[in-house]
Amino acid sequence: MDRLSELQDFYWQATFETLYMVLGALLLGGVCGLLLGLLLYVTRTGGIKSNRVVSVLSNVVVNTFRPIPFIILIAAAQPLARAVTGTGIGNKPAIFVMAIAATFGIARIVEQNLLTVDPGVLQAARAMGASRTRIIFTVLLPEALGPLILGYTFAVVALVDMSAVAGVVGGGGLGNFAIVYGYRQFDTVVTWAAVLMIIVIVQVTQFCGNALARKVLRR
Amino acid sequence: MALIEIRAVSREFPGRGRKAPAIHALDGVDLEIESGEIVGIVGYSGAGKSTLLRLINALDRPTSGTVTVDGSVVSALTERQLLPVRAEIGMIFQQFNLLSSRTVWGNIAYPLQVAGVPKSEHQRRISDLLHFVGLADKAHAWPNELSGGQKQRVGIARALATNPKILLADEPTSALDPQTTDEVLALLRRVNEEFGITIVLITHEMEVVRTLAHRVAVMEKGRIVETGPVFDLFANPQHEATRRFVSTLVEQGPPERTRERLRERHEGRFVTLSLRDESVTPSDVFAQLIDRGVRFELIHGGVEDVNGRTFGHLTLALTGDPARVDEAITAVSGMVETTEVP
Numbered sequence: 001m002d003r004l005s006e007l008q009d010f011y012w013q014a015t016f017e018t019l020y021m022v023l024g025a026l027l028l029g030g031v032c033g034l035l036l037g038l039l040l041y042v043t044r045t046g047g048i049k050s051n052r053v054v055s056v057l058s059n060v061v062v063n064t065f066r067p068i069p070f071i072i073l074i075a076a077a078q079p080l081a082r083a084v085t086g087t088g089i090g091n092k093p094a095i096f097v098m099a100i101a102a103t104f105g106i107a108r109i110v111e112q113n114l115l116t117v118d119p120g121v122l123q124a125a126r127a128m129g130a131s132r133t134r135i136i137f138t139v140l141l142p143e144a145l146g147p148l149i150l151g152y153t154f155a156v157v158a159l160v161d162m163s164a165v166a167g168v169v170g171g172g173g174l175g176n177f178a179i180v181y182g183y184r185q186f187d188t189v190v191t192w193a194a195v196l197m198i199i200v201i202v203q204v205t206q207f208c209g210n211a212l213a214r215k216v217l218r219r
Numbered sequence: 220m221a222l223i224e225i226r227a228v229s230r231e232f233p234g235r236g237r238k239a240p241a242i243h244a245l246d247g248v249d250l251e252i253e254s255g256e257i258v259g260i261v262g263y264s265g266a267g268k269s270t271l272l273r274l275i276n277a278l279d280r281p282t283s284g285t286v287t288v289d290g291s292v293v294s295a296l297t298e299r300q301l302l303p304v305r306a307e308i309g310m311i312f313q314q315f316n317l318l319s320s321r322t323v324w325g326n327i328a329y330p331l332q333v334a335g336v337p338k339s340e341h342q343r344r345i346s347d348l349l350h351f352v353g354l355a356d357k358a359h360a361w362p363n364e365l366s367g368g369q370k371q372r373v374g375i376a377r378a379l380a381t382n383p384k385i386l387l388a389d390e391p392t393s394a395l396d397p398q399t400t401d402e403v404l405a406l407l408r409r410v411n412e413e414f415g416i417t418i419v420l421i422t423h424e425m426e427v428v429r430t431l432a433h434r435v436a437v438m439e440k441g442r443i444v445e446t447g448p449v450f451d452l453f454a455n456p457q458h459e460a461t462r463r464f465v466s467t468l469v470e471q472g473p474p475e476r477t478r479e480r481l482r483e484r485h486e487g488r489f490v491t492l493s494l495r496d497e498s499v500t501p502s503d504v505f506a507q508l509i510d511r512g513v514r515f516e517l518i519h520g521g522v523e524d525v526n527g528r529t530f531g532h533l534t535l536a537l538t539g540d541p542a543r544v545d546e547a548i549t550a551v552s553g554m555v556e557t558t559e560v561p
Contacts, residue, residue, distance in 0.1 A: 124310065124317075126305075127387075128305060128306070129304075131298075
């Protein structure tokens, strides 16, 4: 316990770094995942703008990247991360690789949630003379907003999980804190302090996500 | 030139699986619809009526043939060229298809936004429409708070928002209970009478056609098998499919299984009178029987009002002196179509 109070500053910094990485990756991966998810959705057979070639290609890409375990992806993508962010070590390359992983995961979540939108409603909008782009932004996404919020909440929790591996490329965060100060120094209290904070972050995220989705769905 | 002209239209869908034959949803359909008409398209599911309706606002395209609406060949326009045309054609649906993410107000505002109507005009237009459909107090309700009938009325208000010339109604009452159905049909009639909007309605319920339509087209297996004014079709159906539909509302005499039961309970000769002509009323016929001292009992059938005219089939059991009964049947035959029930 005494050691934990000594490490207090590092603990709060690690918490902050985790939040920073998660939010950064969520922002980047969230937008890219939304676009890729839309692409998967509209190009499906029978979709708003079905296109077999684009559909098969985007599915192959998503299915290629999604199964790679994050700890391997972060190592394998390091050269790319260096080329893009200018450095191979630290939080920035970690965010970059987390964003890539999040993009493919979120793309599938987005696609699945968009598929729950009643095609009849889209047809009604089309019958009113709405263009495809308008239908996507004024009908499709608003109609799927509730499930999308829950999907993104799920993605945030997955990102907290990924952030724990950031230590591999010299990123900080609670995962790194737990390994360096807890596990390697046989200090269970420190390890569990990190675990506790992660649990708190996940609980708060899920609570907010649920509340927001409930508000949007009005139930 | 008719408002809607459908000429030699066919629509094929590829069969399921590689070698499956193509499905002919529509097979050489011709139909003209005049401005201000209410036309009912009747058929069983799979007859092609939905496909036909969707060709009018080009949600679907014909494989061959042309569809012309108000002078423009919609079957040949690109999706982009169609956008303004579609503002002229409202559409309502069996499942209402309201946007659950918008309130009643937001749903009616949507087509106005799409059509680029200035926001300053929304307030008046939407509240006029809400009053017209009787939902002024529901402006800020969400669709999931409404009953089926209310949802359809919002659907109607939304379809009318851009002042269309045509309203396409895809089974508009099939998801509603009988009383709500009547309310929605009455509202659609007002849409036609007060705004002169042409309505094309598809349904499998003859009751809907009887109360609303001026003219009917009966479809079977992708073809229109019979078309004509509603009363004529009811009074004198030519095609087997039409007869089946008419009999769902008014049976042309007792069917075989009912006859046996009637025989057990009633004596005498059974005759079915088919009333199709206003000049002869049931009481004229009954007078003939009474004059000859023939006793009669009404054992089957009924009359319906079709477009303000009476139509129906009444089956009577006649008893009395056989010669008198014979004479009475001959006399009645000269007045209305009379069929002796075997």
